[in-house]
Amino acid sequence: MSKAETRAGKIAKDQLQSIIERIERLLEEKKAIADDVAAVYAEAKGNGYDTKALKAIVRMRAQDPNERAEFETILETYMQALGML
Template sequence: MPAELGDNSGAFARDQLKAVVERIERLEEEKKALSDDIKDIYAEAKGNGFDVKALREIIRLRKQDRDKRQEHEAIVETYMAALGMLADTPLGRAALERL
């Protein structure tokens, strides 16, 4: 704990500290309210027949940098092809025919 919090001139520092803590607490409350709102929207989407897991994946992907996402997708597709996991798709069958 800083020394200035204990002496006579520490009142200002204590007031600043209290203000910081209270601001953080208010933001934490707002964050909780927003989290609850997001949960409600997902529940509404589920009620309307949308797949919540797919929606969460879309939200996650949209946050990513486009180039990095495309690079990652290319790597995943390469690995899937190496494991024969794309053989059941028209593109996978065409690739196998070329081999």
């Protein structure tokens, strides 16, 4: 193996290691944030709020308003067809 190939291999190894370490660090941060979110839901539950409803509201607020309205219309149509409304 030539010196250039060895150097290229070292650079690739260093780059790969850097990528892996960044991913690991981000996954640790993601877990910490997930733990924080769980703590907020636990606090809400302790204050008498329904966490399923809170999660549904958070999901809905993240959606595009037009897509949400379209989905709600379809859902209502299906529920009427099934005699649920």
